[in-house]
Amino acid sequence: MFEEFNNDDCYVIDEAGNRHGPYRTCFTPNGVLDIQEPTLIVHEGDTLVQPLPNGQExxxxxxxxxxTSGMMDFPAFWRVEYQKQGSRQKAPAVTSSVYNFHGSNNVQIGDNNIQNIRNAVEALVQGINDAPxxxxxxxxAKGLxxxxxENPTTASVLGAAATGVIELLK
Known part of the structure; x- marks a missing residue:
């Protein structure tokens, strides 16, 4: 039914290195193609080959x-998602939390913040010592x-600064 849109040849190379095809399809920029060949054997991890007019692949x-088994006038087809080999996968977005402690000399722990950890902890310890x-x-309070x-998560965020400020509490 949609065969007139299938202008590309596609070969499948299985995990054993055997090349099957050609199958008529249409490679798309969004990385999805349909092959209307019910006997096609293709698995995740296999390689698709798109021959180009200049002889490259x-x-x-x-x-x-x-x-999809098809229905009524629509034939059965395989929907295959793919990624170009050698292309870089989009790096996951880096997310980080910023914790703002107000009233404790505005300590900020997180990316892109000025960290005066030692001064803030010194002021906090002094505040605890001066508390009525x-x-x-x-x-x-100092034990908490x-x-x-000393918590591993806190230590990983503070890095070497955590070791130095713990000394203030002894």
Whole structure:
């Protein structure tokens, strides 16, 4: 039914290196093609070959395969998703959280922030020492701060700064 749109030849190279085809299809910029050949054997990881008019070939890696049985006047077909070999995959977006602590000398932990970790912790420890509370409560607060700084996640965010500021709490 849509054969008139299939202007490209496509070969499939399986994991054993055997080349099958040609199959008529239409390579698209969005990395999806349909092949109306019910007996086609193709798997994720196989290689698609697109012969070019100048004699060169583009190679693609199959990333997803689906089969549709067809219905009424629509023939059965394979829908194959692919990615050009040698092309770079889009890097995942880097996400990072920024935590703002206000009232504690505005400590900011995160990317693109000026980090004065040592000064902030010194001020925090001084604030705990100056707080109108019992010595036991002060030690408990410093212990919680020490636990926070020794946490592996916190240590990975603060890096070497964590080791230095823990010394302030001893």
């Amino acid at each position: 583009f190679l693609f890696t199959v990333t997803k395969v689906d089969f 509370t019992t010595p036991a409560e002060k030690e408990k 701060l020490r636990t926070f700084l």
